[in-house]
Amino acid sequence: QSLKIGLIPADGIGKEVIPAARRVLEAIGSDIPKPEFVPLLAGWEVFVRSGTALPEETVEALRECDGALFGAVSSPSRRVTGYSSPIVALRKELDLYANVRPVISVAANPEEKPAVDLVVVRENTECLYVKQEQLVPTENGKEARATRLITERASRRIGKMAFEIALGRPRKVWLPSSLPRIIVVEILNLFARKIQQVTIIHKSNVLSVTDGLFRETIRQVPADANGRYDSVKLEEQIVDSAVYRLFREPQIYDVMVAPNLYGDIISDAAAALVGSLGLVPSVNAGDKFIMGEPVHGSAPDIEGKGIANPIAAIRSAALMIRHMGYTNGADRIDRAVDQVVREGQVLTPDLGGKSSTDDVLNAVLKKL
Amino acid sequence: QSLKIGLIPADGIGKEVIPAARRVLEAIGSDIPKPEFVPLLAGWEVFVRSGTALPEETVEALRECDGALFGAVSSPSRRVTGYSSPIVALRKELDLYANVRPVISVAANPEEKPAVDLVVVRENTECLYVKQEQLVPTENGKEARATRLITERASRRIGKMAFEIALGRPRKVWLPSSLPRIIVVEILNLFARKIQQVTIIHKSNVLSVTDGLFRETIRQVPADANGRYDSVKLEEQIVDSAVYRLFREPQIYDVMVAPNLYGDIISDAAAALVGSLGLVPSVNAGDKFIMGEPVHGSAPDIEGKGIANPIAAIRSAALMIRHMGYTNGADRIDRAVDQVVREGQVLTPDLGGKSSTDDVLNAVLKKL
Numbered sequence: 204q205s206l207k208i209g210l211i212p213a214d215g216i217g218k219e220v221i222p223a224a225r226r227v228l229e230a231i232g233s234d235i236p237k238p239e240f241v242p243l244l245a246g247w248e249v250f251v252r253s254g255t256a257l258p259e260e261t262v263e264a265l266r267e268c269d270g271a272l273f274g275a276v277s278s279p280s281r282r283v284t285g286y287s288s289p290i291v292a293l294r295k296e297l298d299l300y301a302n303v304r305p306v307i308s309v310a311a312n313p314e315e316k317p318a319v320d321l322v323v324v325r326e327n328t329e330c331l332y333v334k335q336e337q338l339v340p341t342e343n344g345k346e347a348r349a350t351r352l353i354t355e356r357a358s359r360r361i362g363k364m365a366f367e368i369a370l371g372r373p374r375k376v377w378l379p380s381s382l383p384r385i386i387v388v389e390i391l392n393l394f395a396r397k398i399q400q401v402t403i404i405h406k407s408n409v410l411s412v413t414d415g416l417f418r419e420t421i422r423q424v425p426a427d428a429n430g431r432y433d434s435v436k437l438e439e440q441i442v443d444s445a446v447y448r449l450f451r452e453p454q455i456y457d458v459m460v461a462p463n464l465y466g467d468i469i470s471d472a473a474a475a476l477v478g479s480l481g482l483v484p485s486v487n488a489g490d491k492f493i494m495g496e497p498v499h500g501s502a503p504d505i506e507g508k509g510i511a512n513p514i515a516a517i518r519s520a521a522l523m524i525r526h527m528g529y530t531n532g533a534d535r536i537d538r539a540v541d542q543v544v545r546e547g548q549v550l551t552p553d554l555g556g557k558s559s560t561d562d563v564l565n566a567v568l569k570k571l
Numbered sequence: 572q573s574l575k576i577g578l579i580p581a582d583g584i585g586k587e588v589i590p591a592a593r594r595v596l597e598a599i600g601s602d603i604p605k606p607e608f609v610p611l612l613a614g615w616e617v618f619v620r621s622g623t624a625l626p627e628e629t630v631e632a633l634r635e636c637d638g639a640l641f642g643a644v645s646s647p648s649r650r651v652t653g654y655s656s657p658i659v660a661l662r663k664e665l666d667l668y669a670n671v672r673p674v675i676s677v678a679a680n681p682e683e684k685p686a687v688d689l690v691v692v693r694e695n696t697e698c699l700y701v702k703q704e705q706l707v708p709t710e711n712g713k714e715a716r717a718t719r720l721i722t723e724r725a726s727r728r729i730g731k732m733a734f735e736i737a738l739g740r741p742r743k744v745w746l747p748s749s750l751p752r753i754i755v756v757e758i759l760n761l762f763a764r765k766i767q768q769v770t771i772i773h774k775s776n777v778l779s780v781t782d783g784l785f786r787e788t789i790r791q792v793p794a795d796a797n798g799r800y801d802s803v804k805l806e807e808q809i810v811d812s813a814v815y816r817l818f819r820e821p822q823i824y825d826v827m828v829a830p831n832l833y834g835d836i837i838s839d840a841a842a843a844l845v846g847s848l849g850l851v852p853s854v855n856a857g858d859k860f861i862m863g864e865p866v867h868g869s870a871p872d873i874e875g876k877g878i879a880n881p882i883a884a885i886r887s888a889a890l891m892i893r894h895m896g897y898t899n900g901a902d903r904i905d906r907a908v909d910q911v912v913r914e915g916q917v918l919t920p921d922l923g924g925k926s927s928t929d930d931v932l933n934a935v936l937k938k939l
């Protein structure tokens with residue numbers, strides 16, 4: 204048995220960090236089935252060469268894979284007819300409806316609670332990303348309209364995903380398992396700084412219909428779950444004040460579930476809290492397919508210099524295999540990365556270090 | 572001659588901070604024409620009593636005023652038929668097309684450059700705030716759609732406003748006026764940490780038509796201005812990475828111009844950098860009318876306790892009269908507030924202090 208993984212470095216530093224993630228997956232041995240890698244094309248450079256940013260063969264090949272790793276895409280600096288972001292298209296084509304972005308700082312001591320420890324669960328297929336836009340010339344100049352789509356179906360499945368992720372997150376306090384569940388939950392509520400919690404992010408004070416639907420649908424998820432999510436507290440927060448509070452008191456969040464665009468912004472905001480976008484992984488998850496993707500972009504300013512931080516890509520590989528069920532392998536990678544970050548000896552410039560992509564990769568490989 | 576100012580405290584702490592702002596305007600004497608205040612109703616509480624959140628009389632009365640101060644509105648925790656945010660409606664009714672939000676930290680020493688010193692110029696009438704939404708039941712559940720409107724006309728006028736504000740901002744370096752202009756600008760670019768600059772915030776890598784129109788229209792503004800904006804550097808930034816960079820290196824921004832929703836989120840994000848939302852003022856500006864409004868909300872958690880920070884409302888009053896041309900009065904208020912913040916003796920709990928709204932008001936009045 205082997206694990207077939209599509210590799211789509213795409214543009215810029217994607218071509219530097221995805222090979223690093225590949226090396227790590229090759230190195231973890233029997234913790235996963237032997238990986239077989241399928242190199243695939245997408246992105247701005249392919250568009251320039253061939254007129255399409257997402258070749259049909261790439262999508263077809265991915266359908267034969269167990270998972271994939273995606274790098275990053277560059278965007279043209281002006282509107283270019285026919286060009287459209289391949290990552291947005293891929294998420295839709297493969298119905299990768301959840302974008303899961305854990306943002307976790309590395310505590311000085313492995314026994315300590317990290318200062319930031321949250322997961323952004325971003326709806327990945329609709330909202331303004333349906334890209335239904337029109338331009339109309341009028342007497343007073345041009346007018347452009349875009350459609351923002353929110354469906355009950357997509358809101359429900361992303362809501363369920365958020366609750367499942369909350370259930371799977373480690374509790375932050377010791378659980379005396381002999382006490383009845385309900386008392387335990389009460390005690391947790393009293394003493395724990397944080398328990399399992401889902402916070403719905405919305406702007407229903409303005410978008411009462413679309414964000415209203417998102418919010419009401421997710422509020423309904425625990426009610427329909429036969430008590431499965433009883434241990435998970437449900438909160439909500441308006442998007443603007445959510446960003447404000449994220450910076451002031453990130454510890455109030457556990458799992459944040461958001462429509463596509465808010466999730467995009469919030470995950471970048473959260474990344475700023477842990478020191479660098481170069482540390483933050485994500486997976487694009489569907490029911491049948493999973494694609495790892497670092498949260499950072501193609502970073503044209505440092506492209507080709509060999510100093511891109513490979514950690515976000517490596518952690519994305521770990522997150523991908525974790526979602527596939529290979530917990531041991533994922534834990535090993537995460538522990539190795541955490542050690543390298545904690546020691547602080549081998550870091551790329553985004554983290555104030557002087558090391559190269561390869562240095563960091565080798566440091567991680569040594570700790571595996 | 573008198574200055575007729577509508578006062579709309581609306582809900583929650585709006586009723587505590589707007590009276591404080593009024594007291595300050597009353598106290599600055601001959602720097603403005605004698606103010607005459609017109610108390611007006613709007614908000615959730617009025618809605619509950621009367622069925623409308625923005626009574627017709629309020630809008631009519633405002634049309635007779637020279638300016639206004641708006642407090643904050645509470646939102647229902649569930650969708651309520653017929654309720655719609657009065658502040659959004661007012662901005663549209665009075666065509667207050669620009670929401671100007673200076674976010675400036677107070678340096679320890681008045682001669683020092685503040686660590687954060689930027690202005691968010693938010694388009695205030697369109698984007699998703701047009702509130703055109705539909706809910707459609709389908710076989711697979713409900714589907715909701717909202718329209719996002721971006722027009723060339725609104726983008727151009729907000730762009731011009733942003734460039735004008737950039738021109739009016741103090742340069743950060745001493746300008747040897749005998750050197751030819753172009754060399755000066757070159758030297759500034761080399762040595763100044765920051766010169767006059769407008770950064771367009773958009774997401775045209777996804778919304779190529781709507782945000783594409785916003786971006787292209789604003790890029791065109793300096794070209795059509797006969798050299799008036801030649802000293803202003805034009806930059807742009809994708810909204811998600813703009814929020815990331817705002818937290819990591821706020822000094823790269825001067826004036827940020829954004830469509831409505833991004834502007835909403837970005838100004839809250841920026842507020843987190845200066846210590847408290849309770850410090851950040853705004854004006855809703857049209858060509859004929861100007862309305863001050865603290866950026867914070869109605870804060871139901873501290874309502875009625877007398878501990879709301881009045882500074883955002885007081886600064887909003889200063890910003891309002893500044894936009895009316897009463898620079899001296901505005902400067903006096905801002906200096907008084909800065910002194911109180913700098914001294915750090917009389918602060919409300921949001922800033923770590925123990926003082927009340929009235930204490931802070933009195934401290935400001937004493938420094939005037």
Ligand SMILES: CC(C)[C@H](C(=O)O)[C@@H](O)C(=O)O
Pocket residue numbers: 276288290291467498776777811
């Ligand atoms: C590149 C862009 C289309 C993309 C997005 O907005 O989803 C990126 O910002 C991300 O977060 O993966």
Ligand SMILES: CC(C)[C@H](C(=O)O)[C@@H](O)C(=O)O
Pocket residue numbers: 408409443644656658659835866
């Ligand atoms: C209360 C709400 C409708 C409003 C907005 O989104 O504009 C507020 O957040 C603001 O920024 O003034």
